[in-house]
Amino acid sequence: SSHSSNALEPHMIYRYSRHLLLPSFGVQGQENLLNASILVVGAGGLGSPALLYLAACGVGRLGIVDHDVVELNNMHRQIIHTEAYIGQPKVKSAAAACRSINSTIQIVEHQEALRTSNALEILSQYDIIVDATDNAPSRYMINDCCVVLGKPLVSGAALGLEGQLTVYNYNGGPCYRCLFPTPPPTTACQRCADSGVLGVVPGIIGCLQALEAIKIAASVGEILSGRMLLFDALSARIRIVKIRGRSMQCEACAENTTFKQQQFQEFDYENFTQTPLSVGPLRLNLL
Amino acid sequence: SSHSSNALEPHMIYRYSRHLLLPSFGVQGQENLLNASILVVGAGGLGSPALLYLAACGVGRLGIVDHDVVELNNMHRQIIHTEAYIGQPKVKSAAAACRSINSTIQIVEHQEALRTSNALEILSQYDIIVDATDNAPSRYMINDCCVVLGKPLVSGAALGLEGQLTVYNYNGGPCYRCLFPTPPPTTACQRCADSGVLGVVPGIIGCLQALEAIKIAASVGEILSGRMLLFDALSARIRIVKIRGRSMQCEACAENTTFKQQQFQEFDYENFTQTPLSVGPLRLNLL
Amino acid sequence: MQLTLEFGGGLELLCDSKKIHNVNVEIQNGEDKLTMKDLLSWVRTNLIKERPEMFMKGDTVRPGVLVLVNDCDWELSGQLNTSLEEKDVVVFISTLHGG
């Protein structure tokens, strides 16, 4: 990280007092947060609560990447955006919301689609990456970029009435490609726009993503690495399962891999997954 | 409920399209939500995300009870409030936030402390009650009022790095007093102001409260009744445990109980728990 | 052998939208144990009602499906060679990409 260390000023002691009182978090945890930088990719269903809680808790520098604009059909789940921002860039809307709840941290707006051409430059400015995107090629691209740059990746997903969460590339743990070396068939990659999603489900997963990012940034607790949380909203059941470790055959993260910055920049994620990195809003074909 | 039925107007079809697409939710689930009324008691750490997601998802009438004002040391977790509202009533701030994300639902402000003298009148106006308070006497009082009125109660709590969640008085299931007939010693009832709380922990529990309230309102899924969710943020562990059913000895909900509206109004919850129902902000005694 | 099979992440749509299946799988004549390879073929025949290519590819699950035996990734227990025991819980879950 490129920051200088922040000591706790009196207004910060007051703002973060409930954190400072926690024996297992305390002054050191809060100072670590204030000195940390976190990037959230996607200011949608997962990104909304993740960004709000990361801003509120006092992450020193919080980046937001998104190329989309706020639409009315986002509002059922993307609670960071207000109706007044419909038609405006999500990054602008989300940044304004974060600033309104915490004017003392730095918010960085990256109003562009994340691509192999800009990902290295953007991600390299942050300590921790939160994947709050909604499609398979972005998930592979963000994973590979995190592996190449050596950044922990807090990965969440939600669809329908289910959610999933884990932390990749953390402290020798597996990366996304260790688990999913081959992309799924495109017919298995449904988007919220196609299949629907109950709004509060990405809300829960996004909050859990913020928690894991906070724990990594503050250096507290046991990180959800090598484990995956599976959430079923309809039955109110949650499993936390043990997943494989780093794969010696992983094309991205194995020790002897030839996959470096240049290979990353030349990799065609859309062709690999047979899915475009970003899609315009679909027309509704309903009722 | 006293509402007339809402049919889905075109702007609602667009706004809630991601819900309508869900086979296990669909048009019926959304219409049920639009015809439901939910009261959230407490616009603090739990109430913040619960209110935002309940407003976003399209609950027809959403009530907020709170007597407090927004303070800077709330901001690390009470993400519904912006710095601009510091010093103003939480109800006013929360209502404005809910309206800004969904102008099409009815938001009702109850800017007062909930007491035995007003609880029956306020709670009776709603189908479902969400307990997002922060002290033992309120929890007993809200429980008893829900039992007397026959309302399901979605109960969440968070302190330090832990959270708890269950639904009381639902469909023959246990009430709060079935589990806790005798109040704990006051030394065991710590508040966030005394012991601290990691901001995102009530965030996660509050989202889960919104989910259970939505499931009850929409009549979908298996409700977390007779079960309790125990969340440990530091170790990223979640247990969902089986708890006792309704107690035949319960003073509040047993079939032959004499505890009715009049007994409720005369019950002294502060004396019962040896704890005041509401406390002013504590002075910080830190560092 | 009594097993609990669970399908999630959309895979339940391939078996009548039912997520939890309590099943009794017989060990085949001449075999002394039931492996995940046997179970996959049993599931393919007895539970998958449509689009089997969304569940399997070749003799294993399709890319993007996680298999968990008693809450543990089957990569850790020998994948197709994992031996199953009475009352084991096997979860098949498709990875999600939405947000």
Added chain:
Amino acid sequence: MQLTLEFGGGLELLCDSKKIHNVNVEIQNGEDKLTMKDLLSWVRTNLIKERPEMFMKGDTVRPGVLVLVNDCDWELSGQLNTSLEEKDVVVFISTLHGG
């Protein structure tokens, strides 16, 4: 008898802030089983380092403490009379009131 004991909701503060305790509890001479009543007295003697009144009241747990044996409320298994078995997991958790 090998047991896993877990303390939560603040009760861990009574035993060195350690939440999970893997313990070996001997069945007393003359007894043929270990009950929750025996375990409580063992915990009181061996694990609780301070403020025992925050853990017990009389011969049971204090009001506001939930006891779970293998993720199930001990009210459903006979409370103090619950018999424990090898490798059981017993959770003691204090109810929270904060928000």
